[in-house]
Amino acid sequence: MIYREAGQFKTTYKSDQAILPIFQDRIAMVLMLLFAFIIIPIFANDYWLGSILIPFLALSLAALGLNVLTGYAGQISLGSAAFMAVGAFAAFNLQVRVPEVPFLIAFLWGGSCSAAVGIIFGLPSLRIKGFYLAVATLAAQFFIEWLFTHFDWFTNYSTSGVITAPPMQLFGFAIDNPLNKYFLVLSIVALCAFGVRNLARSEIGRAFMAVRDMDIAAEAIGINLMKTKLLAFGISSFLCGLAGALWAYVVLGTVEPQAFDIARSFEILFMIVIGGLGSVSGAFLGAGFMILLPILLNNIGSVITGAAISTETIAHIEYMVFGAFIIFFLIVEPNGLARLWQLGKEKLRLWPFPY
Amino acid sequence: MDFWFFIEVFVGGLLSGVMYSLVALGFVLIFKASGIFNFAQGAMVLFAALTFVRLLEMGLPVLLVLAITMGVMVLLAIAIEKVVLRPLVNQDLIILFMATIGLNYFIEGMAQLVWDSNVHVLDLGIDEYVAFEIGDAFINKFDVWAALIAGGLVLILSLFFRYTVIGRALRAVADDHQAALSVGIPLRTIWIYVWTTAGLVALVAGIVWGSKLGVQFAISAVALKAIPVLIIGGFTSVPGAIIGGLIVGCGEKLAEVYLGGFVGGAIENWFPYMLALIVLMIRPEGLFGEKIIERV
């Protein structure tokens, strides 16, 4: 009853093509943004902002990027962490060598470098697909990790190989406490999310989905495969690079190449699969799940058992619960949390009637 | 001197590669029979090795331990089939792949929970440091043994697939699930067989690697090394796993020794992947794999 679309008819093409055509959806989006921008900062403490929400947002951005590539364009990639690394190091290098550049430009530069690298490593996708492509991206993952560890130029010859992000300043406003950082990350991520949502319903997005469903048929109807696939890699890597720069500057403050290792790539892949391939909200849901679950288990463990069970056992149980949850989700709802959410909305449409 | 050094590197690489193919074999088996890329193979290797070594440490005789561990792997296979595979029968490749990644986490956690996460030394009674001397080159005895074990296993498996009824049934299932079902091949039983065999291969790999490295968590990382082996050899070919392993092992060592100096060393991690990439571009199905035919 609340979610009835009846009575909402569009009279112009423009209104028909709006991002959120249903009125209730628009209200929900506004409420959610208000919640994120206003309610959370008021009630959340530094720990929640700094250690949970900000990493959550940064990783959702990376998941968003991977979703563009894997969810919309159907190209499996296991190298997303490497692209994050490229973004982080590129942004850092620009700021170190040209100190006057404001950090937002450095972020964009990081994203662009990452996009370029992504396109290069996406070239094999023109010949190979599916799981084999995933392996090609693994090559990117290992190679880039090696590159940054080996050539000191990237870390500005620091003896320890760990780069420290320069402080961020926006119009004289220093961004150094969790609250400011939260707003920064939230704004960037919200913008990108809208961008991706828009992309999905545009011509490019439809081309991606056609390539995902059956690329030979897509080619037959006139979609330029090379341009489409490389564009997918480029956009995805841009977002991942941006996420990497955020990770370096905002979340940790320092970065070494091992922070972007293969475990991270798998983590991001998990996020989009659990959250739901090919949906913007799926990226966020998946990231939330992956970040909150270990913390929840850690806390529940220490509350229920006190000191009776060692942290080691809890950590192993964490692994097991994690794996079990992933399998459970894949069995119960292969299209992820986003699909569950959609089903919920479907129910809401008819509520209180059963069908 | 330089020539013998080259021989030493080359042969060492070949033997090393055989150890990789031992792990790759498990992957091939499961892929061959069910089309699933079992990412959990690394965890299975770890679990099998841990079970084996811990039971040994408790003082039980070797043969009994072997039998018990095999039994455990069979139970694991049955459990996996029931809980993971059956509900996911007709899903996408990537969903199944993700499920095996989830399984990987689960088995890793379980192995360490049940046994523990310390390093365990596995002594096979083969002296690791004795070597055959050929000319000026030293070929390590243990590596040769491992190669023989792996070679024997490959031979047995190849014969198994070719000449036994179950082997043929496995190949039928790999080709087309529905067709196999319609001919009367019991899909579920076949899958249990496959996962059990993969589990046994994992046990052998675990024993060999465990005695080389000590049984510990890091062993599951060996699975990552097996992926380029699979690409180069072809996902569906048992002899391909060996050839792929040889190429990867050899190429990796030669590259590290002769090329590594120019680029700063430590290229062993990504070199096999680059090699795999090149093979993929030229021949997407690998050297021995079945040609991928796509129908629109």
Add this chain to the structure above:
Amino acid sequence: MTIFKIISRTIPFLTLFLMGTAFAAEHFIPVTSYRTGPYGVSGAPAANGYVDYLKMINARDGGVAGVKLAWEECETAYKPDRFVECYERLKNKGEAGATLFQPLGTGLTYSVIDRVAKDKIPLITMGYGRTDASDGRVFPWVFPLMVNYWSLSTAKIKYIASLEGGLDKLKGLKIANVYHDSAYGKETGPVLKKQAEMYGFELEGFPVAHPGLDQKATWLNVRRYKPDYVILRGWGVMNQTALKEAARARIPASKIVGVTWSCSELDTIPAGKASIGYTCASMINPGTHYQVFQDIIKHVHDAGNGTGPLEEMHNQQLYRVGVLMGIMTVEAIAKATEKYGNKPMSGEQVRWGIENMNLDDARLEKMGIKDFIPNFNVTCADHEGSAPVKFQRWNGKAFEPASDWVATDQNIVRPMIEASAAGYASEKSIALSCN
């Protein structure tokens, strides 16, 4: 789904609230450990040693200055982002906040260096961490106690020289440096090069790709180089594989000198025969006959309160390093209470405690740690303390002493540290303190 999220978000709030009220009138010590993940095998005994020592102090001495010690473990899995989460969660716990943090990981250290200055909680990074933080004028809150990476390198060269008969005998020697291909591994590159110039020996580096499971090619390369000595700078599974492959490449273990983080039973036992004769550096004296261990057995393990199995004390160097971590924490808190009174200490007060720690023979005797650790002296400007290191040799069953306490050469190291720290200071516009 939304309900799940609501619940999952409020439970941590509730638990945090509950936990926050659990510790009253105690010194709060956060124990950030890693018992899982690739380095869990190393992290677990260290954490056990740390906690056992704290338990012993509570049982034997009733805490420090009459105030008991309280601690909480947090699993970091050796990941910087999880360590930061643990840090943020635990930094304000306890009546006066967290006393100090010991990350036991270099990457982990770097991720919080900027935060500790703001939160005013000291960081002890014994034998690892950010080397130039030894300059206390630039890093007032970071303490790479006892020995840092560069100092250890000078001690190793000195030890090799002692085997040869003197520093002048180093000329013309060939030394291979086999290191883990990461920031940690590459750190000693510059200081080794400097010493190579000073003493006239040849140096060649051989990186090992992480995690170091396969080192055959590396060691064949090393053999091709025909070194007189090999320095091993590894961590985790790389160490034992290195020892094994070295034996296969017919490089005798007696020629290999390892760093403190390549010096535990986890490295030597799996390598079996290959590690007999292997020498490596240690911040502590080998053996468990010291009074402190008897006390731990008596007050903790005999009372059934051991954190891990008792064998770890005798079989794991890292357990004993964990005890060392506990010793540093307790000594710092004890010194702080001398000035600030018998109440729970805060991070700021403990920082003063670390800087003014008194470790003379009388104190060491009283705490039961004489001969276990060397004497060293931390000052405001020198946060390292330039402790000497011991070299120990593996004889197949245990580590035995291979040298006396070898002093590090601060004449080489200190100028390099100050130069590096000065760079950081100018980058972050930090004014030098300690005047």
